[in-house]
Amino acid sequence: MPSNHRSDQKQCDVLESSKVKFVRLLFVDFAGIRRCRVCPIHRWGGVTEDGIGLTMATVAMPAWGDFCAQGAGFGPVGEIRLTPAPNGFLKALPWHxxxxxxxxxxxxxxxSVRAPLRDFPWLCCPRAALAKVLDLAQSKFGFTFRVGYESEFMLLHRLEPGSxxxxxxxxNSVYSQSSAFDAMAPVLDDMVAAVDPLNVEQLHAESGPGQFEIVTGHKEAMEATDALLYTREAICAVAAKHKLTASFLPKLSTTTAxxxxxxxxxxMKDGRNLFEGFSQGSGPTPAPEEAFLAGILHHMPALQTxxxxxxxxxxxxxxxxxxxxxxxxxxxxxxxxxxxxSDAHGEPNNAEYKTLDATANPYLALAVLIIAGLEGINQQRRLPEPTSVDPGNLEESERKQRGIKLLCTTLRQSLDAFTADAELRNAVTGILGAPLVQAFLAVRASELSWYSGFTGTPAEIVDQAAAQLYDRY
Structure with missing residues (x-):
C-alpha cells in the first residue's frame, strides 16, 4: 500500500474495526446511474495501488440500456482503472x-509510468472533472465552495410483475402531513441513521404521494457531492430492507409531484461567504458573487443539458x-x-439552484454550473432585477416586457441550447475536454431517441418510461 497517501491508514483502520469482508467501489456514470465494483478485503491493497480494470465504455451507457451509447467514442478497446479516491469517503455499511x-x-x-496510479485521473472521469473545475476556481479567483443538497424521493411498494x-x-399524503411521517417513521429513522445523523438538517413528507425529502448539511463541494451519492445509496438500501423501493426519478406520473x-x-473567499450581505451593485463592475449568479442565469438553458x-x-x-x-x-x-x-435573520447566505434532479451526474452538473458562474465573472455579467412574483401568474405580454422566458421544456431544446451557447460550450469543452463532452452528449442523444420511441398520450408516455426507470434512480 503506497505510503504517500495519508488517508490510506485511516481507511485501513475503518476496514479493520468494522471487520469488513467486501468493499464496494462506488461511481456514477454519465446517465446518473450509481454503479459499483466489489473487491474482497484481501484485494484491498492491490486495488488502492493498481485499481480494478474497466472498459472505458462503462461511463457512457444510457439509463435505458446496457451498452455504450452510439457516438460516445468508446468501444470494446480501451481500459481504465477504478480505484478509491484518496480524499473520498470510505464507510462501513450499517445496512449490510x-x-x-x-x-x-x-x-x-x-x-511504463511507475508513479502512483491516483496521480493520473482519466480525462473522462466525472469526479476528476469536478476536481479540475474546483482547482481552477481556487487558482484563478481564490474561490472555494460549500454545497448542500436536498434529496427528494418516492417510497413505493413494488407490485406483481405485469402490473x-x-x-x-x-x-396518498400531502406536503408535510404529519400522519405520513408517523407511518414511515421506522423507515426514516433507519435512513437518517444510515446517512449520518449529524449531517441531516431536516426531513419531511413532500407534496407527492409517498414522497419525502432529506436535507443534508453544507460541506466542501467535493465532499458534499460524494456524500450525496452515499445518501442516495443509504436511502435506497434502507428502503429495500423495509421491502420498499425508493425512487429519485424526477417524474413518476403526470398527476403527481x-x-x-x-x-x-x-x-467562500479568504474565509468569508461572499453571499453574506449580498446586494446588486451599481458601480462600474459587478461584484463577483453577482456576476457568478448572472453567469448561471444567463447560461441556464444550456446548463439544463x-x-x-x-x-x-x-x-x-x-x-x-x-x-x-x-x-x-x-x-x-x-x-x-x-x-x-436567507438565514433566520433574513440575511442572504447561499444561492439555491432548483433545476437539478437525480438523473444528472452530480459531479458534472456542479462542475458545469461553476463554469457558467465563472464565465459570468469573466464577462462581468449583471443580474436583472429580481422577480418577486410567480412568473407563471403574469400575462404573457408582461413576461415579454420583463424579458422573462420559459426554460427548455424538452431535452431536445436543452441540447440545442448547449450547441447554440458558444460561450459556455467552448468553456466546458476547453476545461473538461472534448472527449468527455462528446461521450456525455451521446448518452443524452441515446436517451432522447429512446424516449421518442414511446407512443400514446403524454401521460401514457411518462408512465411507460417511468415503469422502466423508476428503480434505476
Missing amino acids: PGHAIAASGFYLREP QPPFRPVD GSGAHLHISI FTTPSPLSYERLQPGCWSGAYQVWGVNNREAPLRLC
Missing part, C-alpha cells in the same frame, strides 16, 4: 454488516410546480430556478 463503500474515480496512466404501473406509493435535487451553494438531462426531467419542470420553469432569479422566490436564500 461486513461491507464497506468507497467514493471512487477512474484513472489512466501509461504502462401497470409496477409500483404503488406508500401513501416530481422529485428534484436542489443544490445550495456558497462562494447537464442538470436536467433526462427526458423525464422536463415533465417535472412545469409552471406552478415550484420547480423553476422560467429563466428568472429571485430572493426567497420558490418559483425561481435560481433563488437567493
Whole structure:
C-alpha cells in the first residue's frame, strides 16, 4: 500500500474495526446511474495501488440500456482503472454488516509510468472533472465552495410483475402531513441513521404521494457531492430492507409531484461567504458573487443539458410546480430556478439552484454550473432585477416586457441550447475536454431517441418510461 497517501491508514483502520469482508467501489456514470465494483478485503491493497480494470465504455451507457451509447467514442478497446479516491469517503455499511463503500474515480496512466496510479485521473472521469473545475476556481479567483443538497424521493411498494404501473406509493399524503411521517417513521429513522445523523438538517413528507425529502448539511463541494451519492445509496438500501423501493426519478406520473435535487451553494473567499450581505451593485463592475449568479442565469438553458438531462426531467419542470420553469432569479422566490436564500435573520447566505434532479451526474452538473458562474465573472455579467412574483401568474405580454422566458421544456431544446451557447460550450469543452463532452452528449442523444420511441398520450408516455426507470434512480 503506497505510503504517500495519508488517508490510506485511516481507511485501513475503518476496514479493520468494522471487520469488513467486501468493499464496494462506488461511481456514477454519465446517465446518473450509481454503479459499483466489489473487491474482497484481501484485494484491498492491490486495488488502492493498481485499481480494478474497466472498459472505458462503462461511463457512457444510457439509463435505458446496457451498452455504450452510439457516438460516445468508446468501444470494446480501451481500459481504465477504478480505484478509491484518496480524499473520498470510505464507510462501513450499517445496512449490510461486513461491507464497506468507497467514493471512487477512474484513472489512466501509461504502462511504463511507475508513479502512483491516483496521480493520473482519466480525462473522462466525472469526479476528476469536478476536481479540475474546483482547482481552477481556487487558482484563478481564490474561490472555494460549500454545497448542500436536498434529496427528494418516492417510497413505493413494488407490485406483481405485469402490473401497470409496477409500483404503488406508500401513501396518498400531502406536503408535510404529519400522519405520513408517523407511518414511515421506522423507515426514516433507519435512513437518517444510515446517512449520518449529524449531517441531516431536516426531513419531511413532500407534496407527492409517498414522497419525502432529506436535507443534508453544507460541506466542501467535493465532499458534499460524494456524500450525496452515499445518501442516495443509504436511502435506497434502507428502503429495500423495509421491502420498499425508493425512487429519485424526477417524474413518476403526470398527476403527481416530481422529485428534484436542489443544490445550495456558497462562494467562500479568504474565509468569508461572499453571499453574506449580498446586494446588486451599481458601480462600474459587478461584484463577483453577482456576476457568478448572472453567469448561471444567463447560461441556464444550456446548463439544463447537464442538470436536467433526462427526458423525464422536463415533465417535472412545469409552471406552478415550484420547480423553476422560467429563466428568472429571485430572493426567497420558490418559483425561481435560481433563488437567493436567507438565514433566520433574513440575511442572504447561499444561492439555491432548483433545476437539478437525480438523473444528472452530480459531479458534472456542479462542475458545469461553476463554469457558467465563472464565465459570468469573466464577462462581468449583471443580474436583472429580481422577480418577486410567480412568473407563471403574469400575462404573457408582461413576461415579454420583463424579458422573462420559459426554460427548455424538452431535452431536445436543452441540447440545442448547449450547441447554440458558444460561450459556455467552448468553456466546458476547453476545461473538461472534448472527449468527455462528446461521450456525455451521446448518452443524452441515446436517451432522447429512446424516449421518442414511446407512443400514446403524454401521460401514457411518462408512465411507460417511468415503469422502466423508476428503480434505476
